[in-house]
Amino acid sequence: MSQEIINSPSFRATAPTLPGRIFGKSPKASIVVSRKQDEIVSGSTLGLEGITLSFGGVKAISNVSFKISRGEIAAIIGPNGAGKSSLLNVINGVYQASSGTVSFEGYRFRNIRPLRAARLGIGRTFQHHALFKQLTTLDNVLSGLTRHSKTTLVEHLLGLPRDRSETHEFLRRADEILTFLELQPYRNSVVSTLSYGVQKRIDFARALVGQPKLLLLDEPMAGMNAQEKQEMSRFISETNRTYGTTIVLIEHDIGVVMNLSSHVIVLDNGRKIADGTPAEVRENQAVIDAYLGVSHHEPAEGDI
Numbered sequence: 001m002s003q004e005i006i007n008s009p010s011f012r013a014t015a016p017t018l019p020g021r022i023f024g025k026s027p028k029a030s031i032v033v034s035r036k037q038d039e040i041v042s043g044s045t046l047g048l049e050g051i052t053l054s055f056g057g058v059k060a061i062s063n064v065s066f067k068i069s070r071g072e073i074a075a076i077i078g079p080n081g082a083g084k085s086s087l088l089n090v091i092n093g094v095y096q097a098s099s100g101t102v103s104f105e106g107y108r109f110r111n112i113r114p115l116r117a118a119r120l121g122i123g124r125t126f127q128h129h130a131l132f133k134q135l136t137t138l139d140n141v142l143s144g145l146t147r148h149s150k151t152t153l154v155e156h157l158l159g160l161p162r163d164r165s166e167t168h169e170f171l172r173r174a175d176e177i178l179t180f181l182e183l184q185p186y187r188n189s190v191v192s193t194l195s196y197g198v199q200k201r202i203d204f205a206r207a208l209v210g211q212p213k214l215l216l217l218d219e220p221m222a223g224m225n226a227q228e229k230q231e232m233s234r235f236i237s238e239t240n241r242t243y244g245t246t247i248v249l250i251e252h253d254i255g256v257v258m259n260l261s262s263h264v265i266v267l268d269n270g271r272k273i274a275d276g277t278p279a280e281v282r283e284n285q286a287v288i289d290a291y292l293g294v295s296h297h298e299p300a301e302g303d304i
Contacts, residue, residue, distance in 0.1 A: 045070040045214055045246045046091070051100035053086055053270075060086045061270045063100070068214075068263065073240050073247045075257045078267035079290065084250045085127060087267070088216045091248075092117040092124045105213060118147050123212030127219045127250075129203035133192040137183055137202050140191055141174045144206035177209045180242070181235055197228035201235065208239060215239070217249035221256060229253065233260050258282065266290070 046068040053061040061083045068074045076084050089095040091102055093112040101108050104120060118124075131140050178184050181201055186194055191202060200220060207215060220236070221229045233256055239245050251257050257264060257278065264281040266274035268290040274281050281287055 045072075045105060046248070047103035048087075048091070049101045049103065051087070051090055051102070052098045053083070053090055053095055054098045059270055061090070061097075061267075064267070064270075064272045065100075066265050066272065066275050068246060068248060070246055071240070071244055072263050073236065073249070073261050074263040074265065075261040076248065076250050076265045076267065077252070077254070077257055081269075082267040083270040084267055085218055086270075088124070088218055088248070088250065092122050092216060115147065118210070118212075121211075121213035123207040123210055123215045125203050125207045125215075125217050125220060127222060129199065131191050131199060131203060131206075134190060136188050136190055137186045137194070137205075138174060138178070138188060140202055141177060141183075141205045141209050142170055144209040145170045145173065147210065173209055173211075177205045180238075181205050181208075197224050197231075200224065200228075201232065204232070204235065208243075208245075211243070212245060214246045214248070217247060219250050219252070221251060221253065229256060236260060 047066075049065050051061055051064045052059060064083075064087065076087065078084055086095060090097045093114045093116065096111055101110060102112065103109070104117075104122065107120075109117075114124075132143065175184075175187075178187055181204065183198070183201060183205060186198060186202075191199060194202070200223075204217070204220060207217075217236070221232050224232065236247060236249070237260060240247055249261075251260075261278060264274070264276065264278050265272060266281060266284070266287050268286075273286045273290055274284045276284075
């Protein structure tokens with residue numbers, strides 16, 4: 001099944017439901033409206049300018065701006081409901097911002113779609129992974145390459161050379177990532193039989209196999225034990241170092257954030273309240289008050 005999965009009619013039928021990919025010719029994607037200014041191009045991979053997101057008149061994100069430099073590991077932290085996942089959804093086009101722009105690798109986007117974002121090199125995992133539980137690890141990782149397919153169903157049915165060449169290349173790339181993330185022992189295992197920690201790593205592999213320039217990780221260590229968190233932290237760091245991938249992650253474990261990230265952005269109630277190095281953020285009183293719930297003033301006499 002492994003070799004057939006990426007070209008089978010049944011898999012093609014499900015492909016449009018996968019994040020960031022359809023088969024055949026893509027629909028007219030969102031338009032790149034302008035080039036960024038030179039100072040942005042030279043210094044950052046990702047830039048947000050005045051992003052606001054509203055749902056029914058309620059602002060989930062309010063006027064958030066920041067820049068992420070190429071090759072950084074940046075963390076977005078904040079209390080539950082601060083707007084962290086919503087912000088990632090704006091970056092890769094799952095949500096459309098009410099106002100503001102997202103800039104990536106020299107372009108400024110407006111109303112970008114997930115498929116367009118993926119093809120420009122923005123990869124994404126979600127807080128609750130949506131793996132194909134009855135398929136193998138290999139098949140799940142191959143599904144991360146569907147947006148790269150250039151062959152048509154006709155070429156597959158006729159067994160034309162481009163189809164055979166593409167299938168061979170996809171398998172090579174999948175096996176490279178499986179080896180890199182130490183998933184080869186589970187290559188042919190059905191995903192539903194594997195541990196939660198391994199499944200989270202498979203989700204990471206599926207996002208990484210497409211060779212994204214920017215990888216958005218939504219709580220990649222949620223629900224993991226201490227050992228699994230340590231392993232995932234190592235894989236994230238090695239991905240950044242080996243492939244030069246710029247990584248933006250959401251994580252609640254402050255210890256992990258401080259050890260893994262070089263840049264931390266803090267949100268509270270949809271607003272950015274801090275942006276800097278881990279050391280700077282750790283000492284920021286607004287972060288202490290909002291994220292840790294600790295008041296900066298000593299209790300007055302008579303306070304309880």
